Amino acid sequence: MTSAALSQRVLDEYAAVRESLPAGVVSPERRQEAVQALAARGLPTTREENWRYTNLRPLERARFAPAVVAAADAMGVPAETATPALPLPSGSELPAQLEGFARYTFVDGVFASDLSSPEEQNGLSVHTLRRSARGATSATVFQLPRALPVLGRLPEARLALLNEAFATDTAAIHVGGAAGQPARVEVLFIAVAGADIGTSYPRVQVSLDPASRLILVERHIGAGGGTHFINGLVNVDVGRGAQLTHYRLQQASARATWLDTLSAVLATDARYALLAVNTGGLSARSTTHVQMAGPGAQLVLSVAALGDRQQVQDYFALVEHVAPRARTEQIFRGIASGRARVAFNGKIAVREAAAGTDSRQSLRGLLAGPEAEIDVRPQLEIYTDDVRCSHGATAGKLDDDMLFYLLSRGLSPEVARRLLKWAFLEDVVSKIELPALRRQIEHDLAGQMADAASLKELL
Amino acid sequence: MLKIENLHVKVDGKEILKGLTLTVPTGEVHAVMGPNGSGKSTLANVLAGRPGYEITAGAVTFQGRDLLALAPEDRAREGVFLGFQYPVEIPGVNNVYLLKAAVNAARKHRGLEEVDAFEFLALVREKMRLMRMEESMLSRGVNEGFSGGEKKRNEVLQMLVLEPRLAILDETDSGLDIDALKVVANGVNTLRSAERSLVLVTHYQRLLDYIVPDHVHVLVKGRIARSGDKSLALELERRGYDWVTGEAA
Numbered sequence: 001m002t003s004a005a006l007s008q009r010v011l012d013e014y015a016a017v018r019e020s021l022p023a024g025v026v027s028p029e030r031r032q033e034a035v036q037a038l039a040a041r042g043l044p045t046t047r048e049e050n051w052r053y054t055n056l057r058p059l060e061r062a063r064f065a066p067a068v069v070a071a072a073d074a075m076g077v078p079a080e081t082a083t084p085a086l087p088l089p090s091g092s093e094l095p096a097q098l099e100g101f102a103r104y105t106f107v108d109g110v111f112a113s114d115l116s117s118p119e120e121q122n123g124l125s126v127h128t129l130r131r132s133a134r135g136a137t138s139a140t141v142f143q144l145p146r147a148l149p150v151l152g153r154l155p156e157a158r159l160a161l162l163n164e165a166f167a168t169d170t171a172a173i174h175v176g177g178a179a180g181q182p183a184r185v186e187v188l189f190i191a192v193a194g195a196d197i198g199t200s201y202p203r204v205q206v207s208l209d210p211a212s213r214l215i216l217v218e219r220h221i222g223a224g225g226g227t228h229f230i231n232g233l234v235n236v237d238v239g240r241g242a243q244l245t246h247y248r249l250q251q252a253s254a255r256a257t258w259l260d261t262l263s264a265v266l267a268t269d270a271r272y273a274l275l276a277v278n279t280g281g282l283s284a285r286s287t288t289h290v291q292m293a294g295p296g297a298q299l300v301l302s303v304a305a306l307g308d309r310q311q312v313q314d315y316f317a318l319v320e321h322v323a324p325r326a327r328t329e330q331i332f333r334g335i336a337s338g339r340a341r342v343a344f345n346g347k348i349a350v351r352e353a354a355a356g357t358d359s360r361q362s363l364r365g366l367l368a369g370p371e372a373e374i375d376v377r378p379q380l381e382i383y384t385d386d387v388r389c390s391h392g393a394t395a396g397k398l399d400d401d402m403l404f405y406l407l408s409r410g411l412s413p414e415v416a417r418r419l420l421k422w423a424f425l426e427d428v429v430s431k432i433e434l435p436a437l438r439r440q441i442e443h444d445l446a447g448q449m450a451d452a453a454s455l456k457e458l459l
Numbered sequence: 460m461l462k463i464e465n466l467h468v469k470v471d472g473k474e475i476l477k478g479l480t481l482t483v484p485t486g487e488v489h490a491v492m493g494p495n496g497s498g499k500s501t502l503a504n505v506l507a508g509r510p511g512y513e514i515t516a517g518a519v520t521f522q523g524r525d526l527l528a529l530a531p532e533d534r535a536r537e538g539v540f541l542g543f544q545y546p547v548e549i550p551g552v553n554n555v556y557l558l559k560a561a562v563n564a565a566r567k568h569r570g571l572e573e574v575d576a577f578e579f580l581a582l583v584r585e586k587m588r589l590m591r592m593e594e595s596m597l598s599r600g601v602n603e604g605f606s607g608g609e610k611k612r613n614e615v616l617q618m619l620v621l622e623p624r625l626a627i628l629d630e631t632d633s634g635l636d637i638d639a640l641k642v643v644a645n646g647v648n649t650l651r652s653a654e655r656s657l658v659l660v661t662h663y664q665r666l667l668d669y670i671v672p673d674h675v676h677v678l679v680k681g682r683i684a685r686s687g688d689k690s691l692a693l694e695l696e697r698r699g700y701d702w703v704t705g706e707a708a
């Protein structure tokens with residue numbers, strides 16, 4: 001299908017469902033703007049440099065209308081009240097709840113109160129925008145004026161426009177004041193409806209007032225192992241001196257298509273630690289754009305990605321330094337097994353005004369299958385002299401000496417390989433400061449390694 | 460225990476071991492000495508099953524079985540232990556995890572249950588005290604950031620925990636200070652028994668003051684050029700390898 005034909009389909013599908021889309025989430029005007037921007041510029045293709053490794057073919061088969069709207073149509077009920085058609089996972093099938101965290105669960109991009117456990121916390125307010133009056137809540141409290149223009153001009157963020165146009169709900173998280181303890185929130189997104197029904201649009205807005213703190217766990221899972229089609233959008237605004245620790249776990253179903261865009265703006269002295277662990281989906285692409293807008297802002301972006309079988313795990317990260325003395329650290333550890341393709345494209349742009357920028361990149365890929373592919377690419381675009389930028393990028397196989405050492409101690413080749421893969425991810429995993437979450441992630445990453453962690457604790 | 464007959468080994472097409480014959484009976488300690496590049500580590504690696512070596516002739520039997528037919532991990536589980544000349548660092552793989560996985564692999568091989576985690580830790584701690592190692596080293600990555608001497612001690616610690624039948628220690632004494640040498644020798648000696656055999660590859664006769672060998676062999680250009688009792692090491696120290704190579708040539 002040509003790009004033009006695809007854009008036309010987006011327009012048609014939008015026209016068909018526009019009346020059913022909740023205005024409190026995104027105003028009709030902004031939705032309209034988004035589809036038009038997308039139609040004007042077309043959907044991405046793999047001919048574009050920064051989409052080269054993405055599997056974009058699922059787009060051709062996609063139904064862009066939100067799954068919940070299609071389901072409501074089928075049931076003959078108003079879209080506003082529609083619930084997903086398929087049986088919901090029960091609470092016990094969900095990942096164990098993290099202590100001290102308020103959980104908000106969304107099914108196919110719509111808040112599910114039964115599966116949530118909100119909690120009062122100092123300075124924290126969490127709203128779901130689906131049921132809010134047209135424009136009111138979102139316009140007054142949660143508009144993130146800086147986000148849309150950024151998405152509009154960035155070619156790598158075009159898929160966010162789909163979310164902007166079709167969004168069905170938003171987890172809007174706001175932290176005010178400088179409370180003693182950081183607020184703790186988990187947002188859990190579950191994809192249930194198959195891609196034949198429609199798309200799931202997870203959407204999160206996070207804003208931190210000056211000097212406030214938040215630990216956010218954002219988790220994406222799938223139910224029923226379907227061919228979900230997911231298009232997520234996360235907007236982050238970290239105020240002056242505020243601190244956000246953000247864990248993102250992409251654990252979509254094995255046959256899912258996963259596309260997401262995260263856009264963040266950091267004010268003066270803001271600190272943002274974003275740690276992503278991407279293991280799910282058949283075709284996955286994550287796009288992250290962080291703007292270091294205030295002097296002294298600090299970003300640590302850590303990404304671990306695992307691809308096996310036919311999986312495609314593609315990550316594009318652009319960090320833009322527009323203010324002086326900001327610091328960026330990018331760490332990527334990716335493993336490609338089977339016939340998987342794993343790519344990380346980390347770009348750091350230092351604009352003229354960003355004197356004193358300090359950026360480091362450590363990007364490493366591990367090739368663990370004869371037919372697997374790995375690509376790690378640091379890119380630097382520097383428009384000022386006064387910068388310190390260092391980068392290291394390597395892609396290679398498991399170290400033979402390490403492997404033999406483990407075999408010589410009696411470990412089986414399978415266990416030895418798994419252990420070394422595990423060790424390879426340690427630079428990212430060790431940054432997870434919540435023990436309970438780390439255990440969950442360790443468990444997901446390496447089922448049998450779980451007892452290694454428990455043994456550690458005895459010491 | 461170990462019988463090596465007429466072993467020929469090539470590395471990258473170049474013959475390194477050229478008809479090596481050596482027998483190590485059960486309960487004995489044998490020292491292997493020899494100039495740099497004579498093939499000592501090659502021999503040790505071939506016995507442990509390291510890939511990259513082409514065995515062109517000869518046979519090795521271990522407890523009556525064809526050792527060369529076994530995969531490296533099976534050799535380890537059967538009780539062959541190699542203390543590496545240059546132990547590799549494996550950041551991210553926890554020391555104690557490796558120890559436990561190694562012990563359990565051997566136990567499973569023998570049809571035994573997994574070790575009890577508490578008893579296991581108690582045992583490891585005891586051996587660490589013997590090796591004068593700090594307990595904090597347990598929770599670090601395998602050899603990660605260890606000094607040369609610490610790595611060697613860690614090799615001996617692993618050996619003490621695994622209790623192999625045949626231990627081949629490749630220059631475990633190199634890089635040790637005088638006190639550490641005694642600690643390591645003491646550790647090795649606790650393992651000496653009528654059921655176990657030891658092969659010590661070393662350049663220094665000093666180690667043999669602490670671990671007294673039953674036999675000493677001199678490896679020159681891929682073959683055992685001379686064998687004798689512990690006095691051979693002393694004589695070598697006095698006269699140098701020229702004495703042996705001269706004779707062998």
Ligand SMILES: Nc1ncnc2c1ncn2[C@@H]1O[C@H](COP(=O)(O)OP(=O)(O)OP(=O)(O)O)[C@@H](O)[C@H]1O
Pocket residue numbers: 470471473475493494495496497498499500501502544
């Ligand atoms: N991959 C290789 N390609 C070519 N030659 C090799 C290779 N590996 C080892 N060798 C050669 O084999 C010979 C024997 O090496 P080995 O490591 O066994 O010696 P060694 O007796 O242990 O020496 P040292 O006392 O220095 O430890 C050396 O000449 C070495 O250069």
Ligand SMILES: [Mg+2]
Pocket residue numbers: 499500501544629630
């Ligand atoms: Mg050697």
